[in-house]
Amino acid sequence: MTGARRRFLRCAVAGAGLSLLPRAWTAGAADVLEGCAGASAFTLPLAVSPDRIALGAQTLALRATSQQESLAFVANGMRNPTLVAATGATASIDFVNALGEPTTVHWHGLSVDTRNDGNGEAPVAPRATFRYVFPVRNRSGLYWYHPHPHGATARQVYRGLFGTFAVEDDDELALRRALRVVVGDTELALVLQDRRTGDGDRYAPAPEDELLGWYGCVPHVNGTLRPYHDVGRTMYRLRILNASNARTYRLAFRDDAGDAVAFHLLGTDGGLLEQAVPCREIMLSPAERADVAVDFSGLAQGRYVTLETRAFAAMQDLPRAVVDDVHGHGRSAGSLADGAPFDLLQFRIRGAATASVPIPQRLSHLPSIPASEEDRPLRLGFAKGRWRINDRVYDMDATAIDVPTGASETWLLRNYHTSAPHAMHLHGFQFRVVARETSPDPIASMAVDDRGRLATDLGLKDTVLVWPGETVRIGVDFRTPYPDSQVYLVHCHNLEHEDAGMMLRLRVG
């Protein structure tokens, strides 16, 4: 099937039935969520956080705090506020670690120097402070912040320590005007996290969780279990962050007649696409973001639309002996496997109709990546009991990759067949996806161009999911404005994989 034909099937036709999906997508997983304690559907309202703090004018005091098992960043009395900065502003943040253990703040997706990267190599001790000061060099987009102390990132994030970081520039403001969306009303941030029930924020992975990832049983959106939200009959912009430790979502919207509701993808991790892409579903792996426009103007009052994750094959294809070994240590209770389908959020259509707003032809301009000087393979796989990159695991004293000053490189992220999906993340730089090769059929069938790319591959990225057997080529412009060389990390954002060492250091310049 040609790329153009695939695009027609997968991304432009609203209401095409599930029957078009390859078998692997639909086979197997039933909606076992109903068996999960506390998985009641749509009884609680979505928390729409008005908690935004503008950075730039003065230094912000930010604390990491704990309350029994729950952790949070607190600033100006707000828990996990959205930090907002204009491109070019200076972020100055006085961070206080009020936890009983070391932590850091990592500014996920932002182009900062090593000192401000919070990468875990110089953790902030309990009761100590650290001032992060950096110019905001990124384009507009939804970035996020979370701790990164090596070996404890998964636990601290799961227990609640994360927030979003919105960067705004002229393209962003122009888009809001054109779509007539208002932050906190028709523009909503949706933060997805799957949680376990009954145990508060306790994080206690069994060997199986450590191998595959810590999967919850109940979906939370903005901290609320399966909420509902009343919406007007108009265009909504949803900025979605997957803050889950390990879960990948196959996101789609479904109306109350069971039909798919088409939407537009406006942007990815590193901000707006050049043009909006019509879609019916997208994959969103841990740490990825998607900026989406959904038009509710054609739906009658009283109807509803559900944001769901559809079934897919998890492709956690490890050697039998490895899996038997971890099962032998006891199965983990209260989790749903990756790829299980369930509902996340229900939109209830309310109010009078407004005219539907057209999406602008052009959203932004993407920087092109200069031709690469080097092709660098990064092989992802499992050996001797560990997830590895190029057969190595993280070593704070070893720099695995040396990038010459000012270089552009093509990285070949090659996942072995006997592996699992890995959400590969690079610190300090946004990259472009150049091509996907030898993708598994369900992924190949979602491609929107003849290079095998998905709609979500078309923008700037800092995290990209690489499926077993697949090679994802990415182009990275490693130029920096810093006089000295800088150290960054590349790792899997399945946080259990990361904590177990699926991470390498790179030196740039």
Ligand code: C2O
């Ligand atoms: Cu969001 Cu190194 O991580």
Ligand code: CU
């Ligand atoms: Cu990061």
Ligand code: CU
């Ligand atoms: Cu991984």
